[in-house]
């Protein structure tokens with residue numbers, strides 16, 4: 001619920017010129033038209049959705065799920081549940097005004113390349129991808145939501161480009177096969193909702209999570225990984241609502257500062273190697289070492 005609300009908030013914040021996006025029928029510019037022809041073929045959307053069948057122009061209203069702005073640039077690609085079986089081509093990044101792409105619940109495979117400089121919302125859950133390009137976030141500084149849940153992604157979380165990358169609000173990558181550390185550049189984002197739980201590989205996400213102390217996270221689910229080290233002091237995240245760090249290898253004391261989080265609804269620290277007293281609880285954890 002929280003993340004949906006947040007997504008809506010960010011949508012309102014960053015999709016200001018909504019009137020730009022309402023054009024239903026216009027003429028595509030030559031660049032986007034060429035790129036969309038490549039996409040139609042690579043995504044298998046020419047067959048599955050008939051893209052290009054009635055008209056070569058993706059902006060004339062005949063391409064299912066495509067919305068353009070008044071200048072003939074593609075701004076939305078909405079193709080959830082569409083039976084797509086191909087992969088995302090590198091050319092996708094040529095769509096210079098693309099703001100949102102929804103490709104949930106298809107059978108897309110291959111690597112996820114960098115997708116476009118103006119993308120704000122990316123939703124790729126329930127697919128059969130391989131990996132996310134390490135360059136993924138490099139040219140996408142204004143992404144505020146990336147969801148790729150159960151998308152078969154193998155490999156590390158792509159590095160964020162430090163200070164350039166300020167808007168990411170929601171990161172949902174649970175149920176993949178991610179491994180390696182959380183990039184320290186997390187600390188310089190405005191990330192609010194982080195769901196990286198239940199990675200499926202033998203090697204899961206690991207290493208320390210200290211960089212989370214400097215963020216504005218309100219929803220944090222890291223359960224079912226191999227994170228180590230202490231629970232960071234999260235007292236500055238005063239809006240924090242949800243913390244699930246269960247089934248990891250965290251050690252040390254449970255920080256008493258958790259008590260200062262008055263909005264906290266869920267705190268699950270079970271299945272770690274913590275010691276000390278749980279805030280608010282009488283129960284004591286026994287130190288394992």
Ligand SMILES: *[C@@H]1O[C@H](CO)[C@@H](O)[C@H](O)[C@H]1NC(C)=O
Pocket residue numbers: 031034035038091094
């Ligand atoms: C995409 O952009 C590249 C680099 O600007 C260009 O070489 C290529 O022809 C473009 N592809 C399409 C399909 O327009």
Ligand SMILES: *[C@@H]1O[C@H](CO)[C@@H](O)[C@H](O)[C@H]1NC(C)=O
Pocket residue numbers: 078080102104123125
């Ligand atoms: C696409 O699917 C996702 C996940 O089921 C959902 O959250 C989103 O609202 C859908 N988007 C559209 C535009 O249908």
Ligand SMILES: *[C@@H]1O[C@H](CO)[C@@H](O)[C@H](O)[C@H]1NC(C)=O
Pocket residue numbers: 081082083105
């Ligand atoms: C996913 O798509 C298939 C058809 O392609 C559909 O039967 C199924 O209900 C969809 N699942 C969700 C969660 O939308």
Ligand SMILES: *[C@@H]1O[C@H](CO)[C@@H](O)[C@H](O)[C@H]1NC(C)=O
Pocket residue numbers: 210211213214233236
């Ligand atoms: C976060 O933790 C690091 C490492 O423990 C520490 O250097 C830094 O001062 C902390 N930052 C905040 C805002 O608490």
Ligand SMILES: *[C@@H]1O[C@H](CO)[C@@H](O)[C@H](O)[C@H]1NC(C)=O
Pocket residue numbers: 223224246247268269270271
């Ligand atoms: C806490 O986490 C454990 C392990 O992930 C899980 O089995 C349990 O159901 C969770 N407890 C609650 C109250 O959600």
